[in-house]
Amino acid sequence: GAGVSQSPSNKVTEKGKDVELRCDPISGHTALYWYRQSLGQGLEFLIYFQGNSAPDKSGLPSDRFSAERTGGSVSTLTIQRTQQEDSAVYLCASSPTLPAYEQYFGPGTRLTVT
Amino acid sequence: AQKITQTQPGMFVQEKEAVTLDCTYDTSDPSYGLFWYKQPSSGEMIFLIYQGSYDQQNATEGRYSLNFQKARKSANLVISASQLGDSAMYFCAMREGPVAGNQFYFGTGTSLTVIP
Numbered sequence: 001g002a003g004v005s006q007s008p009s010n011k012v013t014e015k016g017k018d019v020e021l022r023c024d025p026i027s028g029h030t031a032l033y034w035y036r037q038s039l040g041q042g043l044e045f046l047i048y049f050q051g052n053s054a055p056d057k058s059g060l061p062s063d064r065f066s067a068e069r070t071g072g073s074v075s076t077l078t079i080q081r082t083q084q085e086d087s088a089v090y091l092c093a094s095s096p097t098l099p100a101y102e103q104y105f106g107p108g109t110r111l112t113v114t
Numbered sequence: 115a116q117k118i119t120q121t122q123p124g125m126f127v128q129e130k131e132a133v134t135l136d137c138t139y140d141t142s143d144p145s146y147g148l149f150w151y152k153q154p155s156s157g158e159m160i161f162l163i164y165q166g167s168y169d170q171q172n173a174t175e176g177r178y179s180l181n182f183q184k185a186r187k188s189a190n191l192v193i194s195a196s197q198l199g200d201s202a203m204y205f206c207a208m209r210e211g212p213v214a215g216n217q218f219y220f221g222t223g224t225s226l227t228v229i230p
Contacts, residue, residue, distance in 0.1 A: 033218065091159065093159070
């Protein structure tokens with residue numbers, strides 16, 4: 001079956017531009033997560049969505065970052081006025097409510113801000 | 115305080131030997147889940163093994179086992195009979211709460227190199 005997909009796989013943008021990163025979770029998964037992974041580092045939680053509940057935005061590093069999830073499925077992470085320190089791999093993961101075991105990760109979007 | 119601590123930034127193991135990757139966690143929630151993921155150089159995150167806080171026995175999945183010591187709040191990953199393909203980054207993670215949808219916390223990872 002189809003896994004989590006993310007687009008684009010690579011994005012190069014100029015400092016100050018806005019970018020949108022897309023995540024298509026596995027069909028039926030109610031939970032969706034966004035993480036950031038800088039080169040050689042661990043995963044930094046950004047935001048998660050669970051069903052129709054208000055998202056947990058506690059990990060967003062600044063107000064330049066926002067995310068939405070439409071219809072409980074596709075999610076878009078938007079970074080406004082990108083900075084060089086935003087360069088990283090952005091990973092999306094989804095998880096079913098039950099069984100509450102693992103997250104299924106997408107391949108990630110590599111963002112490079114020049 | 116860090117929710118997940120992995121104190122070994124890098125580990126080496128001889129092919130066919132066993133290796134233990136350390137992970138300690140911090141939570142006051144009685145219900146939680148512990149996970150290990152593998153991230154090869156290609157970048158994808160691969161789920162390896164899961165341990166629930168109420169599970170009585172240590173989880174095992176093929177060559178992977180999780181040494182769960184609840185009182186010490188440790189969840190070490192043991193890889194038996196290491197293979198060259200095991201060379202990768204390994205991340206320990208925790209989910210607090212009884213159902214998916216609660217935040218996952220990841221450690222900083224351990225880079226494992228298997229030596230032929």
